Every structure is written in C-alpha cells, then in structure tokens.
Amino acid sequence: MxxxxxxxxxxxxxxxxxxxxxxxxxxxxxxxxxxxxxxxxxxxxxxxxxxxxxxxxxxxxxxxxxxxxxxxxxxxxxxxxxxxxxxxxxxxxxxxxxxxxxxxxxxxxxxxxxxxxxxxxxxxxxxxxxxxxxxxxxxxxxxxxxxxxxxxxxxxxxxxxxxxGQYDLAAGYAKQIIADYPKGNIGCIGHMLQLHAEIRGGQKRIAGELFQKGIKRCLDVGDKLAADTIRRDIAVLDLQQDRTDDALAILQATNDEVKGLNYQALTAEYNVLLAQAYWKKGNVALAQKYAMATVDVASRSNLTEPLIKAYQLLYQVEQQYGNLREALAYHEKYVAADKEHLDDIREKALSYQIVKQQVETKKIELNELNKQNQILQLQQALNGKAVVTSRLYITLLLTVLASIAFWLYRLKRSQLRFMRLARRDGLTGIFNRQHFVEEAEQTLRYAAKSLRGACLVLIDLDHFKDINDTHGHVVGDTALKRAVSVCQQHLHSCDVFGRIGGEEFGILLPESTLIQALERAEKIRLALQATTNDTQDHVALTASFGIASTAHYGYDLRRLLLAADSALYRAKRDGRNRVVISMDEHTPRAPTYTGNGKLADKHPYANSSE
Known part of the structure; x- marks a missing residue:
C-alpha cells in the first residue's frame, strides 16, 4: 500500500x-x-x-x-x-x-x-x-x-x-542497504528490514541495543512509521519470550502515535498485539476490545495476518464465556482466513523454489551446451591427430556430460522432495495443519457419500510449557516426537494424523464408531503415560483428549473441530490426562476415561453443550 x-x-x-x-x-x-x-x-x-x-x-x-x-x-x-x-x-x-x-x-x-x-x-x-x-x-x-x-x-x-522463509538471505540484502546508504531514511529502513528478518528467522537473542540503534536512526531522520514498526517487532519478540509486561509497556506508550500515523496495517498489528498481551495477563475484557478493533481495521483493509490472530483470540474468548454459537462463528472465520493465508504462503514458497530450480537448471544446461560445442570443436580439430588421443578427450568430455545429466536428475528429485516437505511438519514428519485439514475434508466427503461414520480426536499434551521451561526446548522436541511415535503405533493405514499446532495433534478415524474411538484414544493415553519410565530424561508425559463424531455433528470439519476442542477444553478443566466425548444435548451420554484408566465417578459423562 x-x-x-x-x-x-x-x-x-x-x-x-x-x-x-x-x-x-x-x-x-x-x-x-x-x-x-x-x-x-x-x-x-x-x-x-x-x-x-x-x-x-x-x-x-x-x-x-x-x-x-x-x-x-x-x-x-x-x-x-x-x-x-x-x-x-x-x-x-x-x-x-x-x-x-x-x-x-x-x-x-x-x-x-x-x-x-x-x-x-x-x-x-x-x-x-x-x-x-x-x-x-x-x-x-x-x-x-x-x-x-x-x-x-x-x-x-x-x-x-x-x-x-529465506530469512538469512533477507537479512543479507537489508545489511547491503545499510552498507550502501548508512545515513538518511534508507539506512533507517535497512535496519528495520534486517531486524524483522532476524526475528522471523528465529533469532531470539537479538541484542537490545540493536533495536534501540535502529529506532534512533529512524527518529533522527523523522521516520516515525519505521521506528514504530521496529517497536512492533520488539513487542512480538517479548510476547514470544513471555515478557508480557515489557511488551505491554512498549505497545501502550506508542499506540496513540501509531493511530496518529493513520496507516492501517500498523494500526491493526498494534491492536492485535495488545489483544494478545492482555489475554496473557488474564484481562479478557481488554483482550476482546482490542481484538474487535483489529477486526474492524483489518477487515476493511484486507489485512490477513492480524485478522487471523484476532479471530482466533475472539474464538477463545467466546469459548471461555461459554458462548458456543459465537465461538463457532469466529472459529469458522478463523479457519477460512487461515486456510487462505496458508495457501498464499505456500504458493509464494513454491514459486520461489521453482524459480530457484529453473535458474540452476539453466546454468547447468548452458554449461552442457558449452561442453557439447567443445566436443564438436575438438572432433574437428583432431582430424590430423592420433585417434587414441582424440578418443581420450572425447571420453573425458562425455563423462562430464554424464555428470551434468546426473545433477539435472538430482535437481529434479530435490524439487519433488521440496513439494513433499511442504505438506509435512518439519519436526515430527507428520502432516502439517494445512495438509491435515485438506486430507481430513477429503476423507469426510467420501464418508458422507458412503454414509459411513467417522470420529475426530484432538490431543493436547499436558503441561508442555512446563517441560520446555524446566528441561529446555531440546527435551520438549523429543517429547513431541515421542508422542507422535506412540500415536503412530495405534493408527490404521486409513487414519489421518497431523500436527494442528504447538503441542496439539489431530486424528481423523474413518469408519469408526464413538465407542471404538473412545477405546483407541484411551489406549493411546495409557501408552503415552507408560512411556515416562522408558526414556533417559524421565519426563512425565500425559495428554488430554477430546472426541467428536459425525453421528452428532455431521461431516463438516469445522463443526467437528469446534466440538472436539470443547471436549478437550473440558478434559483440561477437569484435571487433564483424560478422554472426553462431545455430544449434542439430545444424545445419551457416554463415559469419560480418567487418568487412572477407569470411568469417572464425579463426572461419569461428557457433553460439550453443558
């Protein structure tokens, strides 16, 4: 814009x-x-x-x-x-x-x-x-x-x-801007782009003086928009590292100035960051206020990323208030916006890789043509020379051509491999959120046509943040891989398994009744719990499960996700390490499995509509 x-x-x-x-x-x-x-x-x-x-x-x-x-x-x-x-x-x-x-x-x-x-x-x-x-x-x-x-x-x-996602290259071009134009507005923007790329690239330990240097450079030339954009990135990093008070201090001190700039993109980003910060502080009213303000600005200007975050937060707010109808509406908007955004990101990433491969292929093809020309020239030049010597040269050049053909084959394979990786979660190797949604929707369409039932199981590892904080992210990553391995041991070939986000996973069980889904989820829960003593770190690993069936919610994935998420929320609320089924209010209630592997006494039935 x-x-x-x-x-x-x-x-x-x-x-x-x-x-x-x-x-x-x-x-x-x-x-x-x-x-x-x-x-x-x-x-x-x-x-x-x-x-x-x-x-x-x-x-x-x-x-x-x-x-x-x-x-x-x-x-x-x-x-x-x-x-x-x-x-x-x-x-x-x-x-x-x-x-x-x-x-x-x-x-x-x-x-x-x-x-x-x-x-x-x-x-x-x-x-x-x-x-x-x-x-x-x-x-x-x-x-x-x-x-x-x-x-x-x-x-x-x-x-x-x-x-x-090419953050190192992006930061490199930003540094080139700074080197070419060390003073003035352009140097300021170079600092802004460098810091943004480094934060997006996962550099969590960027020195505070680099941020302050960038802000001072921009304020010295009167560029408040760039300075406030750097402050936005500081707030993002603070929220990622649970420094919520620091993030709030920056956002509150600068928010009025950002509004005065009348630039909608930055206004929407500040609003959604304030909403996330207040949500982390437990101030639901202010979180809802700033999330609604984000929707107002972002929807008018088609600003996708802040709109996705605002819809997700409003869904959580309404769910906490118990307003399931409003929560479902926001969840549907969130899923639609998130899918559109992920499709756009995937399209950009694939376009970049295709062009990159094309450039490399053209270089190799040009080199191959040069070698072929050399062969022709050599054949013409060797008419009066010894046949043995000419054959040696030709054999050498043909070997080079064979090597080039081999590398062209390798490049093609790497391109196909990249397209496969675009569907997989980088840590666990299972479906990522986008591909899980695509596969699950396709499976549900087939189930609807054949009038066969299916169940959706959502799994969320208990106290996962404590594992990361206490033992570090390496142990946390190992725990995620351990959970995936346990789940895979209990899956059938037709099941759809994916990482929804963070420590949350989803399994779609086609041709499964509610009782069958409950039994399989309970086996996975007990297997996860049993892995604690089998690992060197002895990190306790349990999970909460929420189940929703097409028999009660139909074949729409968004409704199944909301219902299973509500059941999962109840499992967390009732003490974690348990399996809860979500059913509509007209259906006979079904049992809930608790952490000891038995039926619950206090709450013997699960119903997300309660």
Whole structure:
C-alpha cells in the first residue's frame, strides 16, 4: 500500500513499499518550468508527496510527446506505469512497466521499472513471475549507481525472501542497504528490514541495543512509521519470550502515535498485539476490545495476518464465556482466513523454489551446451591427430556430460522432495495443519457419500510449557516426537494424523464408531503415560483428549473441530490426562476415561453443550 487510504491494500507489499516510496523520492523539487526534462524530474520528485500535482504534470506532459526525445518518452511511460500501480489499475501498470523493462535504453530506468513491476505481479499473485524479475534485477544490479533504482530492488528482495522463509538471505540484502546508504531514511529502513528478518528467522537473542540503534536512526531522520514498526517487532519478540509486561509497556506508550500515523496495517498489528498481551495477563475484557478493533481495521483493509490472530483470540474468548454459537462463528472465520493465508504462503514458497530450480537448471544446461560445442570443436580439430588421443578427450568430455545429466536428475528429485516437505511438519514428519485439514475434508466427503461414520480426536499434551521451561526446548522436541511415535503405533493405514499446532495433534478415524474411538484414544493415553519410565530424561508425559463424531455433528470439519476442542477444553478443566466425548444435548451420554484408566465417578459423562 502506498499511502493510507490511497488505494486498496496490496496483499503482499505491506509497510515496506510505503517506506520505499517515501525514501526514494527525496530529491529536491524542481521549480516550475516548461523544459520537458525539468518537468519529468519535478513530477518524479512529488509523486507521493503531492500525487494530485503529479497527475496534473503527467496530463500536461502526455500532450507534448511530439516534442520529446526517445529517452524522455520512456521516462514518461515509466511514470504513467507507476501511477497506474499507485491507483490500483494493475493490468495497465503491468503493460506499461513491462514495456519499459524490456525496451527502455536506460539501465537505471529499467531497474526502477522492474521494482514497480515486481510489486504489481505480487498484487496479482503472479509470484513466479515476480521472482523471475527479481532474480534478473539482482543479477544486473552491481553496475547500477542510482539510489532511486538500487534501493527498491534490494528492499523488494529482503521483503520477498523474508515472506518465503529465506530469512538469512533477507537479512543479507537489508545489511547491503545499510552498507550502501548508512545515513538518511534508507539506512533507517535497512535496519528495520534486517531486524524483522532476524526475528522471523528465529533469532531470539537479538541484542537490545540493536533495536534501540535502529529506532534512533529512524527518529533522527523523522521516520516515525519505521521506528514504530521496529517497536512492533520488539513487542512480538517479548510476547514470544513471555515478557508480557515489557511488551505491554512498549505497545501502550506508542499506540496513540501509531493511530496518529493513520496507516492501517500498523494500526491493526498494534491492536492485535495488545489483544494478545492482555489475554496473557488474564484481562479478557481488554483482550476482546482490542481484538474487535483489529477486526474492524483489518477487515476493511484486507489485512490477513492480524485478522487471523484476532479471530482466533475472539474464538477463545467466546469459548471461555461459554458462548458456543459465537465461538463457532469466529472459529469458522478463523479457519477460512487461515486456510487462505496458508495457501498464499505456500504458493509464494513454491514459486520461489521453482524459480530457484529453473535458474540452476539453466546454468547447468548452458554449461552442457558449452561442453557439447567443445566436443564438436575438438572432433574437428583432431582430424590430423592420433585417434587414441582424440578418443581420450572425447571420453573425458562425455563423462562430464554424464555428470551434468546426473545433477539435472538430482535437481529434479530435490524439487519433488521440496513439494513433499511442504505438506509435512518439519519436526515430527507428520502432516502439517494445512495438509491435515485438506486430507481430513477429503476423507469426510467420501464418508458422507458412503454414509459411513467417522470420529475426530484432538490431543493436547499436558503441561508442555512446563517441560520446555524446566528441561529446555531440546527435551520438549523429543517429547513431541515421542508422542507422535506412540500415536503412530495405534493408527490404521486409513487414519489421518497431523500436527494442528504447538503441542496439539489431530486424528481423523474413518469408519469408526464413538465407542471404538473412545477405546483407541484411551489406549493411546495409557501408552503415552507408560512411556515416562522408558526414556533417559524421565519426563512425565500425559495428554488430554477430546472426541467428536459425525453421528452428532455431521461431516463438516469445522463443526467437528469446534466440538472436539470443547471436549478437550473440558478434559483440561477437569484435571487433564483424560478422554472426553462431545455430544449434542439430545444424545445419551457416554463415559469419560480418567487418568487412572477407569470411568469417572464425579463426572461419569461428557457433553460439550453443558
């Protein structure tokens, strides 16, 4: 998004693009003149600070194209493409900017047009094309000296690579920005991008002075938006490390200033962080207030990530209040938004890997062609030489060609492997949340057509945070793998098993009655409990289970998830290490298994509608 309220939000550019535009138009304004070159420079200098004046200058220049040189016409076309992008006319912008990139004689102008075109392609979800243009732009960047051309490409590279999980590369391009432009707005934005990439990349021990240095650099040049964006990342890191009071202090001190900036993306992110912080502090009313404020801002501006977090928190709030109808509504919105967001992230990541593989393949293919040419030249040159010697050379080169063919095969296999990994949880190797949802929905559709029942089991490891805090994340990861291994020993080939998130897992049992699901869940619970003495760390491992059946809730996965989650919540509330069934109010009640492997005495039945 280029400026608040100026056009619809670009789903992939975010805060960075606005800062790029403000930083890269810092040249001094040119006084009014009839000289075409001076008018083009003047228009370029005011395109964000005075967009209406910029449009008027364009209108005047478009009527004087017969007076222009070829170079001036290309610069005018770039400015027209930029304005089309700015005003949301992406198809026109793409056509104009592609012409500049492919045909303009000025290399720096082509570079600037490429940066704008990458943004247009991102808006249109043409991620593969965006990465292809970015790769070519980075390859041709070294000789480009113009600040207005270099900086947007480096910034786009840092932003895009961060979005596809290439955090080290993203931080590297941000550091290059800082090295190229140690002073001014651009250096400030470089610090912002570097810190953001490092936090997203999991660097939890970033020195506090680096944050303060970045904030001071931005405040020294009057860039409050970038400074408050860095403060947002500090708050994110504080919440991740359970420093809730520190996060609240930063957010409360800066929130009014952020509202005054009138930039919706950052406002929504501050609101949802405040909601999460108050939820952690147990202040449900304020958590709900700020989550609702996030929904109000984010839904109007199509800001997906804060909207997902707000829906998830509001679902938890309504569930705690016992408002199951409202909780279901928020859960449905959360699942829909989260699926759309995960699909977009997956599309970006796959596009990046495809382009990366294509680049490597082209290099190898070019090398192969060079080797083939060498073979032909060698065969021609060896007509008058000994046959034995020529055969040796040819054999050597054929060996090289065979090696290249082998590496091409390996590259193809690695590409297929990446696509498989995109469906798996990186730690445990089972389905990730997105693929679990896809497989479970497909299985439920088949069950509905064949009128066969199915049950959904949600599993949440008890006191898992205490395991991490007491024994460390390495032991925590081992505990997660141990839980997965135990579950897999009790699964059938047709069962769908996945990691929903954190320490929570889901199992869809097709062709299973409620009693069968209860018995299998109880076997898994007892098996988990029994593993404590079989490990070197002797870490006690128990889990709570929530079960929902299609017999009571139909074949809609979202309803089954909500019902099983409610049963799981009750299992946690009633003491953990137990299995609870969720049934509607018209169904005879069923038994609940407790931690001693027997039926409960105090609460002999489970019902999520209570």
């Amino acid at each position: 280029h400026a608040a309220g100026s056009k619809r939000r670009k789903p992939y550019a975010g805060i960075f693009l606005l800062l790029v535009m403000l930083a890269s138009t810092g040249m001094a304004a040119v006084h009014a003149s009839n000289d075409i070159t001076q008018l083009l420079v003047q228009a370029d200098s005011i395109k964000t600070t005075d967009n209406p004046g910029f449009v008027r200058l364009l209108d005047g220049l478009e009527g004087r194209t017969t007076e222009m040189s070829e170079a001036q016409k290309w610069r005018l076309r770039f400015l027209e493409g930029w304005q089309a992008d700015y005003s949301g006319r992406e198809d026109k912008a793409k056509s104009l900017l592609e012409a500049v990139v492919k045909q303009a004689p000025d290399n720096e102008l082509r570079t600037r047009a490429t940066a704008a075109l990458i943004n247009v392609l991102g808006v249109q979800h043409h991620y593969e094309e965006a990465f292809e243009y970015l790769d070519r732009a980075l390859e041709n960047l070294p000789p480009v000296a113009d600040q207005g051309a270099r900086f947007p490409i480096l910034g786009e590279a840092s932003q895009l690579l961060s979005e596809v």
